[in-house]
Amino acid sequence: METSAPPIAPKLALDFNNTAAAFRHRSDKQLARSLFLFQAFQIKPLVKYGPALARWSLDIGLPVRGLMRELFFKQFCGAYTLEGTVELGQSLAKRNVKTVLDYGVEARRTDEGFEACKAEILRQLEHASHHREVAFVALKATGLCSADVLERVQAGATNSMISKQHKHLAERLEAICVKAAEVGIPVLIDAEESWIQEPIDRLAEDLMARYNRERPLVFTTVQLYRQDRLAYLKQLHARGFEKGFKPGVKLVRGAYIEKEAERATRMGYANPLFPSKGLVDVAYDEGARYCLEHLEDFGLFAGTHNEQSCLKIAQWMTANGIAPNHPNVYFSQLYGMGDHITFNLAEAGFNVGKYLPYGPLDDVLPYLFRRAQENSSIQGQSSRELTLLQKEVRRRRKAG
Numbered sequence: 001m002e003t004s005a006p007p008i009a010p011k012l013a014l015d016f017n018n019t020a021a022a023f024r025h026r027s028d029k030q031l032a033r034s035l036f037l038f039q040a041f042q043i044k045p046l047v048k049y050g051p052a053l054a055r056w057s058l059d060i061g062l063p064v065r066g067l068m069r070e071l072f073f074k075q076f077c078g079a080y081t082l083e084g085t086v087e088l089g090q091s092l093a094k095r096n097v098k099t100v101l102d103y104g105v106e107a108r109r110t111d112e113g114f115e116a117c118k119a120e121i122l123r124q125l126e127h128a129s130h131h132r133e134v135a136f137v138a139l140k141a142t143g144l145c146s147a148d149v150l151e152r153v154q155a156g157a158t159n160s161m162i163s164k165q166h167k168h169l170a171e172r173l174e175a176i177c178v179k180a181a182e183v184g185i186p187v188l189i190d191a192e193e194s195w196i197q198e199p200i201d202r203l204a205e206d207l208m209a210r211y212n213r214e215r216p217l218v219f220t221t222v223q224l225y226r227q228d229r230l231a232y233l234k235q236l237h238a239r240g241f242e243k244g245f246k247p248g249v250k251l252v253r254g255a256y257i258e259k260e261a262e263r264a265t266r267m268g269y270a271n272p273l274f275p276s277k278g279l280v281d282v283a284y285d286e287g288a289r290y291c292l293e294h295l296e297d298f299g300l301f302a303g304t305h306n307e308q309s310c311l312k313i314a315q316w317m318t319a320n321g322i323a324p325n326h327p328n329v330y331f332s333q334l335y336g337m338g339d340h341i342t343f344n345l346a347e348a349g350f351n352v353g354k355y356l357p358y359g360p361l362d363d364v365l366p367y368l369f370r371r372a373q374e375n376s377s378i379q380g381q382s383s384r385e386l387t388l389l390q391k392e393v394r395r396r397r398k399a400g
């Protein structure tokens with residue numbers, strides 16, 4: 001993480017309702033597109049059946065590619081290629097927002113695919129060393145190894161093929177961390193489904209034990225919608241203390257709520273997630289506070305679009321004399337979402353990184369479909385997103 005002389009207090013009072021600041025970078029046309037899209041997300045059957053329909057249309061060659069690109073891809077993705085992200089990254093940097101590079105290609109199936117993904121991540125790290133606007137590189141273990149292998153490792157059902165694939169994953173991650181250490185760019189390892197997460201956690205922790213001795217370079221992800229994760233966070237802290245490393249943790253609520261519930265029911269085990277959103281919110285805030293209370297030991301990367309959680313973290317930092325740009329605290333939102341949080345936090349002087357996914361349209365579809373589902377959730381902040389867009393459109397109309 002970048003270090004700079006910390007100011008004592010935020011530059012401005014935080015106001016997440018400031019839509020002028022939130023959407024300053026969007027033209028009227030872009031705003032109208034976002035509004036249309038977020039309105040469409042409120043139509044439940046569209047979100048439920050849309051992904052299958054879109055895939056089928058692409059498979060049989062219906063001319064929907066242009067529409068998906070204009071409407072969907074442009075909202076949530078930075079570009080098709082790494083080079084294509086530069087302009088966007090630089091425009092974010094002008095507003096004090098750093099970039100988190102995220103190669104959006106998921107769930108590869110072949111060794112060539114995993115190697116290509118590793119090569120792209122190494123390229124991102126090299127690129128980041130020449131582009132100061134890039135603060136982090138994010139990756140998914142399932143981009144480097146099949147989910148099937150991870151599931152079998154977690155279930156303890158190994159054979160020589162599984163062990164070999166698992167070893168290859170460890171080697172790929174090792175190569176990535178060697179490069180990350182060389183160029184000084186931290187790496188965020190995403191969290192995925194609970195039935196494949198154990199081997200990812202073990203590998204991440206092993207890397208942290210070796211690469212995070214002076215500062216958090218490798219970040220693991222903790223999903224606070226899981227009932228066991230607060231305890232895990234504290235155990236990780238204790239092990240870090242004992243072994244002399246500083247855990248880097250990306251705190252998120254968790255993206256696989258339906259899949260987790262469906263599998264637990266189908267296979268007859270207790271759902272590992274909290275039974276209500278309220279309990280998840282409490283766990284998230286407690287996790288963030290725990291990290292802030294031990295900031296000398298932790299790197300905290302708060303990945304959330306929840307205004308209340310961001311506000312609580314910011315307020316707690318201010319109340320406890322933690323500089324808004326303390327090098328061990330970053331806030332982060334995904335590109336195309338939570339702009340009212342991102343830009344208002346950045347204007348107040350907090351460290352903020354925007355996840356900038358990129359990749360070919362067909363390959364980033366799973367990512368795009370997750371965004372659609374997330375934004376149709378009435379329990380989340382998504383309808384808030386729509387309200388803010390409507391407010392900004394009205395404000396601009398009035399301003400002429």
Ligand SMILES: Cc1cc2nc3c(=O)[nH]c(=O)nc-3n(C[C@H](O)[C@H](O)[C@H](O)COP(=O)(O)OP(=O)(O)OC[C@H]3O[C@@H](n4cnc5c(N)ncnc54)[C@H](O)[C@@H]3O)c2cc1C
Nearest residue numbers: 190191252253254255276277303304305306332333380381
């Ligand atoms: C920068 C960034 C990085 C991310 N990286 C990852 C990652 O590596 N892995 C990952 O899994 N997700 C990741 N996510 C997605 C994240 O987990 C959430 O799905 C998403 O951000 C919505 O949660 P929220 O904190 O923004 O707030 P909100 O919109 O307030 O919360 C919505 C979330 O609350 C939880 N929830 C809602 N209802 C219930 C319920 N009934 N029971 C239990 N839980 C419930 C779910 O997690 C849901 O996604 C990331 C998000 C961001 C912003």
